[in-house]
Amino acid sequence: MGTEHSKNEQRSMFFLRKGPKLPAWEDALLSGKEPKSLLKRGLRYVSLSLIMKGMTSAPDFLWGLPEVQKLNLSRNQLVVIPPSLGKLDRLVVLNLGGNCLKCLPKEIGLLRNLKVLFVNMNRLTEVPAELSLCRKLEVLSLSHNCISQLPLSFTDLTSLRKLNLSNNRFMQIPLCIFALRSLDFLHLGSNRLENIAESVQYLVNLQIFIVENNNIRTLPRSLCFITALELLNVDYNAIQTLPDNLYLLRRLPRIAWNPMDKGLHIAHNPLSRPLPEVLEGGLDVLFNYLKEKKEHN
8 A cells, every 4th residue: 555655656746747847936936945045135235036937926925025125026927916015115126117017006105115116018007196105216117008197196206306107198297296396307208298387397407308209389488497407308299389498408418319319309390480490500509599589579
């Protein structure tokens, strides 16, 4: 009888060995290692990277690693992030980009040390108001989603410096953004914007402002009071005229054509004459033209 039991055990082991290959992170666990062995301890942060593992759900062992400060779950097939995320309250950097997420758990608001959050290239239609409890947040990317509005509580994100909302469904710039006075980078390209509100002038520290590929017809005069601007990209819109006081933006170094260059990007707009000809002379010529035009008016 003992021999028969031994044979059955051998058969079971054979079929286990012939099973599908386990993902690397799961294989590491089943080989007798502790989950903590997957952590990388750098000089500043304790990090864990599970990029491109084909995961449709986050492994449960994650929520038992409260010491993690940088977590990268990008480029998987995650459909949901459970409320247990809130247990990782030491997180400083969280990357959830390139998944299939339709929402974020409200427990994300428990991540009070979070400074950088990437949730780009997902399927989000809204953002939880609780995210505004992450008062240390400095960098937020929500690009390539299906978002059309932001919660008013976002006004509490006073430390936010870089915000990417490109490739979404915004028809206007959310009012809460104008309260984010620390912003130096704002990307709203490839949305459905038809105008830029005069309130944009309150973003006094803005250095890079991108609203390319929208339906904007005019630029507000108040935009010209953001004298910190070094890159203004309004390519691919429906702009016909420019505000006379655009010459106040003296930190714009040139008419720019390369997307990465600082300067004024204004290509592919139906500018009325003589603006197209004036632009051929460069930014200084344009500024002088606008200044003279204002003086004559």
